[in-house]
Amino acid sequence: MEPRNHSRLPAFLLLGLSEKPEIQSVLFGLFLSLYLVTVFGNLLIILAIISHSHLHTPMYFLLANLSFSDICFTSTTVPKMLLNIQTQSKVITYAGCIAQMYFFTVFGLLDNLLLTAMAYDRFVAVCHPLHYTVIMNPRLCAQLLALTWLISTLGALPESLTMLRLSFCAVIEIPHYFCELPEVLQLACSDTFINNVVLYIVTGMMGFVPLTGILFSYSRIVSSVLRISTAGGKYKAFSTCGSHLSVVSLFYGTCLGVYLSSTWTRASQTGAFASVLYTVVTPMMNPFIYSLRNRDMKRALRKLLCSMSSPQGSVAKVSKGEMSVTGGKSPQAIKPTSPICEFLSRTESLAQEAFGPWHYGSI
Numbered sequence: 462m463e464p465r466n467h468s469r470l471p472a473f474l475l476l477g478l479s480e481k482p483e484i485q486s487v488l489f490g491l492f493l494s495l496y497l498v499t500v501f502g503n504l505l506i507i508l509a510i511i512s513h514s515h516l517h518t519p520m521y522f523l524l525a526n527l528s529f530s531d532i533c534f535t536s537t538t539v540p541k542m543l544l545n546i547q548t549q550s551k552v553i554t555y556a557g558c559i560a561q562m563y564f565f566t567v568f569g570l571l572d573n574l575l576l577t578a579m580a581y582d583r584f585v586a587v588c589h590p591l592h593y594t595v596i597m598n599p600r601l602c603a604q605l606l607a608l609t610w611l612i613s614t615l616g617a618l619p620e621s622l623t624m625l626r627l628s629f630c631a632v633i634e635i636p637h638y639f640c641e642l643p644e645v646l647q648l649a650c651s652d653t654f655i656n657n658v659v660l661y662i663v664t665g666m667m668g669f670v671p672l673t674g675i676l677f678s679y680s681r682i683v684s685s686v687l688r689i690s691t692a693g694g695k696y697k698a699f700s701t702c703g704s705h706l707s708v709v710s711l712f713y714g715t716c717l718g719v720y721l722s723s724t725w726t727r728a729s730q731t732g733a734f735a736s737v738l739y740t741v742v743t744p745m746m747n748p749f750i751y752s753l754r755n756r757d758m759k760r761a762l763r764k765l766l767c768s769m770s771s772p773q774g775s776v777a778k779v780s781k782g783e784m785s786v787t788g789g790k791s792p793q794a795i796k797p798t799s800p801i802c803e804f805l806s807r808t809e810s811l812a813q814e815a816f817g818p819w820h821y822g823s824i
Contacts, residue, residue, distance in 0.1 A: 472552040473645075474634045475545060478733055489546045495741050496539045502748030503528035509761040516761055519582050519597040524751055526606060527575045531744035534568035537561055538639035538740055545638075558640040559621055565639065566617035569716070570667050572744075574609040576709055577671040583702050584678040588685045616667050623656045637733045639740075644732075672713055679706065704750045708743065715739040 478488060510516045510525040541561065545551055553561070585596050620642055627649040637644045642660065646653050679702070686698045715738040752758045 472554050472633075473558050473640065474551045475542070475553055475638055475640070476551060476634055476636050477542065477545065477638045478737075485546050485549075489543060492539055492741070493543055495745055496535060496543070499535050499741070499745040499747075500532055502745065503532045505762055505765065506748050506752060506758070509758065509765045512765060513761040516758070519602050520579070520586070521758075522602050523575060523579045523582060523605075527572065527579070528747060530568050530571045530575060531747050534565070534572055535741060535744045537565045537568060542638045553640065558645065559624055561640045562624065562642055562645070563617050563621040566620055566642070567613050570613040570616050571609055572712065573667060573671050574612060576705070576712065577674050578605045578609060579705055580675040580678040580709070583705060584681055587682045587698055587701065612667075616663060619659045620656075620663055623659050627651050627653065627656065637736070641736065668713075668716075675709055708747065708750055711746070712739055712743050715743070 479485075506528045507525050510521045538561070541553065541557075545553075582597060586593050589596060624642075624645070627646075628651045629648055630650040633648055635641075635644050635648065646656055646660075649656075682698075682702060686695050689695045689698060715735065752762060
């Protein structure tokens with residue numbers, strides 16, 4: 462099969478998760494639902510953090526940026542997949558494929574580095590609580606965010622730029638729903654040794670190095686928590702890291718497993734299904750994992766949703782009236798003024814009854 466230079470290639474073909482016509486509508490509905498949940502869930506977290514001053518802390522600052530990164534990360538792949546299913550077209554241009562690989566890598570690295578920064582934040586909060594506000598000051602938070610963006614944008618360039626030197630064969634069908642780098646490399650007819658070396662170097666530096674930092678932070682956290690005398694204190698300290706550790710395990714386990722295994726095995730749609738875990742499921746789980754067990758975030762989301770669904774000023778009037786009855790003290794609960802408020806109020810009560818105050822504390 463004669464190689465052709467990429468400048469003469471009309472397009473790549475994304476085969477998607479399945480080529481069976483009868484399940485395309487099911488895939489469209491499923492991924493559209495997952496995408497909408499991801500976008501609106503993470504947007505609610507961002508809006509809740511911005512609109513409530515008591516959430517203007519380093520932990521929530523990093524969480525808001527993680528939510529933004531998750532939205533962008535999912536948006537690099539899922540909308541194109543939905544468009545292809547809707548238009549019954551599998552085509553993606555060469556330039557579009559390169560751009561998709563670049564931005565997918567950028568936001569994947571950004572997620573990775575933000576999780577590392579959040580691990581450092583938890584390390585400082587647990588191991589150095591008295592110096593937390595001094596160490597995690599606004600200047601350091603801004604520097605961490607700027608550094609993560611800089612490393613992500615520059616770190617994604619080598620993989621994308623080395624793709625420009627490759628030529629491809631006549632058949633350019635990608636057994637995936639987006640242009641994943643290892644899948645595209647297997648379609649090249651020219652030598653991919655340099656590309657594989659770059660892939661391993663970037664994966665090592667941007668994957669294993671941050672992971673080592675996360676593991677080091679948690680080793681110090683565990684060592685510090687074990688020195689706490691009371692069982693309640695140990696459990697409360699560990700519970701502050703459970704949500705973050707769950708997301709780290711899911712993200713790293715699926716991402717590294719798919720990338721490393723694909724370099725030794727032939728591309729297949731099995732790997733495409735595995736990629737769904739870290740490209741779609743993990744970003745979607747962010748609002749649930751970081752909010753449902755966080756009392757401050759849940760209250761902020763409740764106020765935000767109530768203010769959006771209730772008549773303007775109704776929540777404030779009820780709160781003011783209840784404060785006058787209680788002698789100026791904050792009421793224990795705000796009277797629901799809409800079905801959404803009532804649903805959230807019942808959900809909060811059920812969660813407190815089912816899990817107790819420790820499980821329902823801050824992350």
